[in-house]
Amino acid sequence: MPTAIAVTSPDLVLPPPDRQTPPAAVLHPASKQHTLDHSLAEMHTLLEQHGYVIVLYPASLPARAVHRLHTVRSLLESDRIALLRLDLPPLGLAMLALQLRQLALCDFSPGVLASAARLLSHYIYAGALLGSVTKLDRVPVSLTSHAKSWVPGSQFAVLATPQPHLVKISGGNGQGGTLEGPGFGTQLLIAKGQLQSDWVTSHLAPAWKVQGVGEARLPAESTRWWATGRLVEFAAAIPDISMLYQLVSSVKREDCHWCGLELIGDRCGFCAAPLLAREQRGARARGPGVGPGAGSGTGARELSPATRALATPRPRRAIGP
Template identity: 60%
Template sequence: MALPAQDERTMPAVVLAGIDRRPLEQALTELHALVEQYGYVVVICSEATPEPVVRRLYTLRSLLESDRIALFRPALPPLGIAVLARQLRQLASCDLSPGVLGSAGRLLTHYLHAGAVLGSVAKLDRVPVGLKAHARSWVPGSQFAVLAHPEPQLVRVGPGVTLKGPEFSTWLLVAKGQLQSEWAGGLGSQWGVHGVREAPLPAESPVWWGTGRMVEFCGYLADLSVLYQLVTSVRQTSCHWCGLDVIGDRCVFCSATPPAHEPPRALEQRTPA
């Protein structure tokens, strides 16, 4: 799902819709045109993306023999994926090199708080669920608040119940599914967010969460200057294989890691001002 632009500087998103159903040559032409137009392409997709789509993406990258295409599948719920993609679109308007922009996705995931209110956790396999929660899931009217990232949490919705939120100020995005619940919106006041915004529910959310009876939410940083400061404050190095400037211990374009004799450099996490 491509979220609307955050501001006038946000780069537009390109949705590779139905690439597993269209002729291979047509999908190949589309992706090649994007690489020629923009120079580098970062493809972000959910872990709930159907395998035929993922296989087609790798096939296209292989056929193009291009190290200018990065495939990024962070362990985030679908709404978190959409938020992260928009943050990278915001940063794409800045003076960041392709390697730094691509690897910024791994850094920014640390600052997303993504979860959902669910009517059932019976089929939830992304977050540890105890036997008691499974049993309560069959009680009519039960609702559960789940935080999948950055640290798994699961609580039964009730008076005074909350989830541990970010230690910095964020916005809250809410996407409503087939569950009647205002709990996610109320989480904004508990987390002290700048404001609450709404978005459509991503198509992959019911698959990721195991139910369509849900309200998905994500706490995120919206200010471009804060995002830029976070990314540029991390030490940059040159990929020893393709030469791109990167942050972190892996180049998202060629997938190379530092040679064995160099200790891996973990991404630094800083608390936004």
């Protein structure tokens, strides 16, 4: 079975473009109905079925949910779980999850696949058309834009990644500034909230010369991420799996000095250890320890007998410096 790609909400799962693309695993949020025991059993099942699990979650995820993820990883004492916090807006994160699901069928190792998430996120152009930016804190907003946000009919086109940018859009005709788009072929996906506007399809899509436009359900997390429900979220990404494969495979691979997994870029996706400087590689021996980002598991509740069996320590490699 390919490496499992997991997300924290069903809204972050996009339909696959073909029958070969594996589904994403959806992790249930912490609640009275879904206890720590349930979360441990859920993750243990994924590990047994897939070997490795890569969890993508947005930066806006509530602290309680983030703590649950790290607690589960710590109690299972597994170096086969990657927890990747991403600053992508929810719709952009959903597109990244779909790309990783497609690449999971290729010959990439789990370590390369996990570290590829950071690489591919730089090629996703994600933003939104907003009716207000008064509470927006994830993209720099000037005092002038804050003031204009109180004017009835005001709309703002905001690009969050890869480079933050905000422009004012005139209400009726959709005229105003432009957002710099990708210099490569992309497919545009839109998700409509409470804002009634066709600016994304009538102005942005032609300006970006996208290869196609699709529509998805607005993720529940989008309202929190953009600090308003009056929005139309959009994301443009590379749809061609062969181009994604070429992009990832063209990057030099290294072995993580701590957990031993392959990686691309400057940080391991599983243990979060940074890539050593060239002169240090091969000179430092690995030693026992707890990996950065592994979590302390503080505050874990009493486990059921069945769950304690899942959390029983077993021989493993160290997962951090």
